[in-house]
Amino acid sequence: MRNFFNTLLGKKSPEFFDVIKGRKSVKYFDPSSKMKREEIIEMLDEANTAPSSCNLQPWRYIVVDTQEGKEKLGSANFNKIQNDTSAAMIIVLGDLNYYSKFDEIYGEAVEKGYMTKEVKDGFEEGMGPQLESLPLDKNREGVYFDCGLWTMQFANIARAKGYDTNIIGGFIRERVAELFELEENLIPVMLIAIGKKEKDGRPTVRLRAEKLVRFE
Ligand SMILES: Cc1cc2nc3c(=O)[nH]c(=O)nc-3n(C[C@H](O)[C@H](O)[C@H](O)COP(=O)(O)O)c2cc1C
Numbered sequence: 001m002r003n004f005f006n007t008l009l010g011k012k013s014p015e016f017f018d019v020i021k022g023r024k025s026v027k028y029f030d031p032s033s034k035m036k037r038e039e040i041i042e043m044l045d046e047a048n049t050a051p052s053s054c055n056l057q058p059w060r061y062i063v064v065d066t067q068e069g070k071e072k073l074g075s076a077n078f079n080k081i082q083n084d085t086s087a088a089m090i091i092v093l094g095d096l097n098y099y100s101k102f103d104e105i106y107g108e109a110v111e112k113g114y115m116t117k118e119v120k121d122g123f124e125e126g127m128g129p130q131l132e133s134l135p136l137d138k139n140r141e142g143v144y145f146d147c148g149l150w151t152m153q154f155a156n157i158a159r160a161k162g163y164d165t166n167i168i169g170g171f172i173r174e175r176v177a178e179l180f181e182l183e184e185n186l187i188p189v190m191l192i193a194i195g196k197k198e199k200d201g202r203p204t205v206r207l208r209a210e211k212l213v214r215f216e
């Protein structure tokens with residue numbers, strides 16, 4: 001019924017469940033299909049709606065959409081077909097120094113009236129020292145988790161806009177850090193290939209929740 005009204009109103013808004021069921025990992029993209037950088041920026045911004053620990057948003061990204069960039073990334077990516085045929089490859093980076101954005105994020109929240117300055121100061125006193133003294137493995141764990149949420153959000157947004165993606169963990173992280181001359185605080189977490197599909201993703205199986213769940 002909602003689809004009917006959307007059509008009537010000329011709105012393109014696919015149903016949420018169609019989006020998540022329609023997302024499949026696509027390996028072969030149409031190499032002639034390019035994306036405008038403004039459109040990619042818009043999608044990155046939309047994916048920034050993902051939740052993150054203390055809303056500190058540790059995700060950063062490099063959009064690789066040039067031939068030269070693709071070749072560079074290709075030498076660290078085991079997924080050659082996606083690398084070569086996608087409209088863009090997104091390198092999702094985690095910033096271990098995410099706390100450096102505290103003032104920018106919480107300051108804007110105060111300006112906009114979402115929280116008082118006292119609440120911001122309280123956060124700063126309470127969580128600042130804790131976050132800044134986290135052991136590296138705990139810090140990486142949190143950053144990976146948040147970047148994973150962002151990655152999923154991005155993949156679904158891409159699908160909602162008629163694009164396909166492949167989330168890719170099969171690449172050499174150290175090599176990407178070297179090739180793209182990343183600062184020490186930036187860790188490559190994931191790659192996302194995005195474009196218009198040339199071949200459908202393969203059907204895949206899911207375990208049934210009833211076999212995984214425990215109620216107490
Ligand atoms: C963390 C992560 C890493 C992945 N790495 C790769 C990869 O290196 N190469 C690849 O072809 N697909 C990769 N995938 C895609 C999975 O193989 C795919 O999501 C899974 O088989 C389910 O298929 P579907 O996404 O089409 O539902 C990865 C997915 C995730 C979430």
